[in-house]
Amino acid sequence: MLTYVIRRMGLMVFILLGVSVITFSMMHFVPGDPAEMIAMERYGEEITAETIEFVRAELGLDQPVYIQYFRWLTNVLRGDLGYSFRTDRPVLDEILTRLPATIQLALAGMLVALLIAIPVGVISATRQYSAVDNISMFGALLGVSIPNFWLGLLLILFFSLYLGWLPVFGRGGIEHLILPALTLGTGMAAITTRLIRSSMLEVLGQDYIRAARAKGLKEKAVIYKHALKNALIPVVTIVGLQFASLLEGAVIAEVIFAWPGIGRLLVDSIFARDFVLIQGCILFIAATFVLVNLLVDIFYTYLDPKIHYEAK
Amino acid sequence: MHDLVTKIIENRRTSTEVFRRLKKHRLAMIGAAIILALVLIAVLAPFIAPHDPIEQNLEHRLLSPNTEYLLGTDNLGRCILSRLIHGTSVSLQIGVMVVGIAAFVGVTLGLIAGYRGGLTDELIMRIVDILLAFPGIILALAIAGILGPSLYNIMLALAVVGWTSYARVVRGSVLSVKEKEFVEAAQALGAGEVRIMFRHILPNVTAPVIVMATLGMAHVILAAAALSFLGLGAQPPTPEWGSMLNDGRAFMRSAPHLTIFPGLAIMVTVLAFNFLGDALRDILAKA
Numbered sequence: 060m061l062t063y064v065i066r067r068m069g070l071m072v073f074i075l076l077g078v079s080v081i082t083f084s085m086m087h088f089v090p091g092d093p094a095e096m097i098a099m100e101r102y103g104e105e106i107t108a109e110t111i112e113f114v115r116a117e118l119g120l121d122q123p124v125y126i127q128y129f130r131w132l133t134n135v136l137r138g139d140l141g142y143s144f145r146t147d148r149p150v151l152d153e154i155l156t157r158l159p160a161t162i163q164l165a166l167a168g169m170l171v172a173l174l175i176a177i178p179v180g181v182i183s184a185t186r187q188y189s190a191v192d193n194i195s196m197f198g199a200l201l202g203v204s205i206p207n208f209w210l211g212l213l214l215i216l217f218f219s220l221y222l223g224w225l226p227v228f229g230r231g232g233i234e235h236l237i238l239p240a241l242t243l244g245t246g247m248a249a250i251t252t253r254l255i256r257s258s259m260l261e262v263l264g265q266d267y268i269r270a271a272r273a274k275g276l277k278e279k280a281v282i283y284k285h286a287l288k289n290a291l292i293p294v295v296t297i298v299g300l301q302f303a304s305l306l307e308g309a310v311i312a313e314v315i316f317a318w319p320g321i322g323r324l325l326v327d328s329i330f331a332r333d334f335v336l337i338q339g340c341i342l343f344i345a346a347t348f349v350l351v352n353l354l355v356d357i358f359y360t361y362l363d364p365k366i367h368y369e370a371k
Numbered sequence: 372m373h374d375l376v377t378k379i380i381e382n383r384r385t386s387t388e389v390f391r392r393l394k395k396h397r398l399a400m401i402g403a404a405i406i407l408a409l410v411l412i413a414v415l416a417p418f419i420a421p422h423d424p425i426e427q428n429l430e431h432r433l434l435s436p437n438t439e440y441l442l443g444t445d446n447l448g449r450c451i452l453s454r455l456i457h458g459t460s461v462s463l464q465i466g467v468m469v470v471g472i473a474a475f476v477g478v479t480l481g482l483i484a485g486y487r488g489g490l491t492d493e494l495i496m497r498i499v500d501i502l503l504a505f506p507g508i509i510l511a512l513a514i515a516g517i518l519g520p521s522l523y524n525i526m527l528a529l530a531v532v533g534w535t536s537y538a539r540v541v542r543g544s545v546l547s548v549k550e551k552e553f554v555e556a557a558q559a560l561g562a563g564e565v566r567i568m569f570r571h572i573l574p575n576v577t578a579p580v581i582v583m584a585t586l587g588m589a590h591v592i593l594a595a596a597a598l599s600f601l602g603l604g605a606q607p608p609t610p611e612w613g614s615m616l617n618d619g620r621a622f623m624r625s626a627p628h629l630t631i632f633p634g635l636a637i638m639v640t641v642l643a644f645n646f647l648g649d650a651l652r653d654i655l656a657k658a
Binding site: 070073074075077078080081085086088089090200201203204205206207208209212213215216220303304306307310311314325326328329330334337340341344345348349 | 497498500501502504505506507508509510512513514516517518519589593596597600601602603613616620623624627630631633634637638641642645646649
């Protein structure tokens, strides 16, 4: 176990380094001269060639690329992701201010997904090929195919504009959270429902389920205590891996509902051409994603004692 | 995914058999029929669209569906139906181009990684690992954001993000196929590496690639529409479904049809590819 964790962390460090190289190089694909752009941001449109060269030297942009990279990486490791062009605030501060909103939204979305997926998946599996099963599976396919940005707009159209029950946008009380969470959770619910169903079907065919039934346990106890508990093990990994789609969905939901999270910050920074902020957001999101994957993997080995990761 | 791929490869079905089973699969046939219809609409767009998709007619702004404009008009008086019809080819082209490039690059690199093994394999697969460390759309968003908003840039961004999953699956398949006798036989006959990879191994790993590409069409069309919805893809006046939705947002209260129809078009298209892809996966993987 320990060897596995150590090996996995080694891989994580490697991947994070790779991620940093990619995020760093992104800046070099920006059309135009970054020094000129920064100079214009600072001193206005009327700038001389000397000013540009001054900025270039000051920011170390005249150094060889690998030196620029190491300097940037050292700063990143110290928590210095640079300053936003637009607001002049440290990028890390900008991100951390928005983080709670995104976490809140992501958790709410995940909750919506599980609240739909667990009961529907279990019922579908216990009544395989019945009408209920067919309808839920069709619903799941619909849920995967519905564009979340469209779903969000439809929810606004119906619940906010037509019925007037819920606010159109912004962050505040629980009523502000409902529509974004539904927008975010629906696609994930669809995928998770399918997974829980197939995982349940597999578990229900096992000998220990037959044994549980044979010893006269009530069907409810068999399904919820014995089967579901085991069926949820693979689901944990998937829910963890869906963290990516949760982050992607959050971008959309945050934009539609003007939710002040990291996704919206990223999109805003793209339109403001605030490249340092774009870079910071991407690095932060990817690093979080890598870390979450590591935690899910480790958690998984605890959950399922059958799995032993041996160092090869 | 890996178990599935192994199953698909072990089950080696002939194309006639797959086709026969597909014909019996109701959802697959519905999916295929919708796709065929979409292709026809895309090809015949100039002939079947009732109006010019980009011609503005400010006297006819924000009309609800009526006999002249079956799906109504937008804020610039353009016919929604005509824009949707012309948008079909935009979405399908994005799908085909991105999936084509991603599959080509991914399959080639996956073949090389799996067959060569060793350092080449390590190098390619570590690049895959690193790219997969970014949530796909967010990386595409950043690439498109940095290069600037345009249809070509989102296609490039989605291809850069998309090839990795093909490479991973193909490499896994190659690892199991390359141990088979026919590969050994080809090696013994003195066939070159390239020939073995593309003539002997590739035909045996195409089944999972076809499944991935079909589902990939759904994914790419959805992702491209999302990026256009965010304002990064198609630029005005291109009739693209995602950007039409975005344009309609401002008029949701007075003209909800601007929001409803483009979304419906995206969903039906994505659903059709998902129907077909799911069916193909079931048919190829089931014993």
